[in-house]
Amino acid sequence: MKYAFVNGHILDGTADMTAREGLALLTDGAKIEAVVPRDTDLTGYEQVDLKGGYLMPGLINLHVHLPGSGKPSSGKGDVAKLVKLLTSNPLTMIAVRKICAGYAKTQLMSGVTTIRTVGGITDVDTTIRDRIETGSMKGPRILAGNMAVSVEGGHMAGSLAYIAHTPEEAAAYVKVIAREKPDLIKLMITGGVLDATVKGEPGVLKMPPETVKAACDAAHALGLPVAAHVESPEGVRVALENGVDTIEHGAQPDEDILRLFRERGASLVATLSPALPYALFDRAESHASEMEQYNGKVVFEGIVDCAKACLTAGVRVGLGTDTGCPYITHYDMWRELHYFHKFCGVSNAFALHTATAVNAAIAGIDGKVGTLEAGKCADMILTARNPLEDLSALRKVELVVSRGELIRSPQVKKMENVEKALDRYL
Numbered sequence: 001m002k003y004a005f006v007n008g009h010i011l012d013g014t015a016d017m018t019a020r021e022g023l024a025l026l027t028d029g030a031k032i033e034a035v036v037p038r039d040t041d042l043t044g045y046e047q048v049d050l051k052g053g054y055l056m057p058g059l060i061n062l063h064v065h066l067p068g069s070g071k072p073s074s075g076k077g078d079v080a081k082l083v084k085l086l087t088s089n090p091l092t093m094i095a096v097r098k099i100c101a102g103y104a105k106t107q108l109m110s111g112v113t114t115i116r117t118v119g120g121i122t123d124v125d126t127t128i129r130d131r132i133e134t135g136s137m138k139g140p141r142i143l144a145g146n147m148a149v150s151v152e153g154g155h156m157a158g159s160l161a162y163i164a165h166t167p168e169e170a171a172a173y174v175k176v177i178a179r180e181k182p183d184l185i186k187l188m189i190t191g192g193v194l195d196a197t198v199k200g201e202p203g204v205l206k207m208p209p210e211t212v213k214a215a216c217d218a219a220h221a222l223g224l225p226v227a228a229h230v231e232s233p234e235g236v237r238v239a240l241e242n243g244v245d246t247i248e249h250g251a252q253p254d255e256d257i258l259r260l261f262r263e264r265g266a267s268l269v270a271t272l273s274p275a276l277p278y279a280l281f282d283r284a285e286s287h288a289s290e291m292e293q294y295n296g297k298v299v300f301e302g303i304v305d306c307a308k309a310c311l312t313a314g315v316r317v318g319l320g321t322d323t324g325c326p327y328i329t330h331y332d333m334w335r336e337l338h339y340f341h342k343f344c345g346v347s348n349a350f351a352l353h354t355a356t357a358v359n360a361a362i363a364g365i366d367g368k369v370g371t372l373e374a375g376k377c378a379d380m381i382l383t384a385r386n387p388l389e390d391l392s393a394l395r396k397v398e399l400v401v402s403r404g405e406l407i408r409s410p411q412v413k414k415m416e417n418v419e420k421a422l423d424r425y426l
Contacts, residue, residue: 001404003027004042005380008050010035011388013057013356013371017349019386025055027378030404034374048406053398054386056352057370058113058140058379060359061320061333062269063248065119065160066100066128068324070332071415073287076194080158087122096121101128103330104139107323109410110331111397113379114141116184116320116363118227118248119148119160123180140402141379143363145227148186149173149215154206155188155195155229167214170207174218185219187212187228187244190235193278193295202295203231203251203302209238216243225364227269231299233257236306240264246362248320249275249299250306258313267316267362270307272339273332274325275300276425285421286326307344318362319355327422331412334394338426341391348388378404392426 004026009019012035024040026033086092100120107115117125125144131137149170150161157163162177164170174185189212190203198204212228219226225245230236233251240247240260248269253261261268277286278296288296310317321328321336337351346354360370369379380401385393400407 001029002033002045003048003404003406004045005048005050005055006038006042008052008382009054009386010372011054011056011352012373013353015350015353015357017353017388019054019388025372027401027404030378032372032374032376032378035372050382053382053384054393055372055380055382056387057356057372058381058400058402059111059333059355059394060114060116060363060370061107061112061323061336062116062318062359062363063271063320063322064107064115064117064330065322065324066103066117066125067096067121067160069103070323070325070327070329070418072326072418079156083121083159093122097124097127100124101131101137101139104128104132104142106330106412107333108138108140108400108402109407109412110333111381111394111400111410112140112333113381113400113402114143114360114363114365114369116143116145118145118184118186118229118320119156119188120144120146121160122147126180126182141369143183143365145184145186146177146180146182148188148229149177150188151207151211155190155192157188161186161188164211164215167208167211170211170215171218174215174222174224178219178222178224182224184225184227185215187215187226187239189228189230189239189244190232192229192231193275193292193299196291196295199291199294200298202299203235205232205234205238207238209242212238212244213242231302240266246318247306249303249322251299251302252305253309258309258315261310261315262313267318268306268310269318269320269362270303270340270344271320271322271336272300272303272343273328273336274322275303276339277327277421280425281421304343307340311344311346316358316362317354318359327418329415329418331414332422334391335422337394338391348391351391352387
């Protein structure tokens with residue numbers, strides 16, 4: 001179907017974007033054909049009246065875990081034991097795939113047209129990706145990571161990550177994951193807030209440098225980029241020195257770390273959303289211990305400081321929600337943009353540019369998506385209000401266009417208790 005999107009404002013996703021009027025955006029099947037003056041002859045196109053709304057590239061979420069819902073919990077539970085149970089039975093695996101596919105669809109309905117998964121259950125992520133690509137399932141474009149690689153006692157070890165005991169075993173696991181044709185490899189290099197055993201020491205280095213290097217070398221030999229969970233300065237340094245391409249989360253950097261970012265051409269994927277509840281919520285609400293809250297603040301402030309320093313140093317900074325963590329849902333990518341604006345001091349326009357064009361570049365798909373221009377995929381969203389004035393305009397999208405297909409008045413089921421808790425930080 002050939003569409004002409006008319007009577008709206010166009011935000012093209014570029015760094016200096018403004019809300020442009022008097023234009024028509026033309027699509028020819030799954031791609032954008034042209035952006036032309038409104039008075040162009042539109043014969044042969046079905047006109048889509050935007051009714052004064054704001055048309056922009058679909059959002060890109062660079063850090064998603066599909067198995068998690070984001071529902072708050074008062075207990076931590078044994079995740080490794082739960083995953084082992086779920087994967088032991090073909091019937092439960094059918095349920096897992098169905099649930100994850102539903103969460104992927106929620107991302108799309110909320111205005112996220114591309115997600116990057118960085119730790120999942122077995123080959124579920126690539127399976128869903130492939131079904132979406134063939135049209136047998138509705139969902140966003142997926143860059144899939146499947147299972148990650150961790151170490152004994154490491155982050156997500158035995159649940160969403162294989163446990164490597166030696167550098168050779170880490171490299172072997174990379175090759176095992178690569179058989180499923182993922183789009184990236186994920187490493188769990190440090191611990192996290194919930195892994196910490198000492199107050200003030202979250203993100204303890206778990207994966208030895210030689211293991212990081214072996215995994216990165218194996219991934220790069222297969223043409224796969226490497227993303228790494230890192231929440232301490234030591235972890236960031238080890239990751240960058242040994243070949244990691246994107247630092248997920250981050251920590252307070254020094255000049256040497258910033259130099260490594262630049263020399264490696266590496267990027268930071270800031271995830272402000274998951275640290276915020278631990279850092280800022282009352283502990284009666286977050287159910288965090290005093291130590292977890294303290295460490296949560298260390299991580300939150302480290303991510304903010306890392307993002308600010310990287311931006312100043314000319315290092316690319318992207319955004320992801322770490323969806324699946326408590327209070328972090330599959331429909332709230334817009335909040336990550338808001339936190340980026342509020343805590344890192346960027347403009348609304350730059351936050352939107354980051355969640356579209358910059359995220360696309362970090363993911364290596366900027367030739368396909370991220371901006372509204374001829375030849376790019378027709379992945380777009382429409383809001384009634386201007387997000388350049390107020391990013392909460394992204395909270396409700398009026399239209400999603402995915403690979404040229406129109407989804408009018410998309411709906412998502414929201415958790416009211418989560419909405420109420422998070423709205424205090426707008």
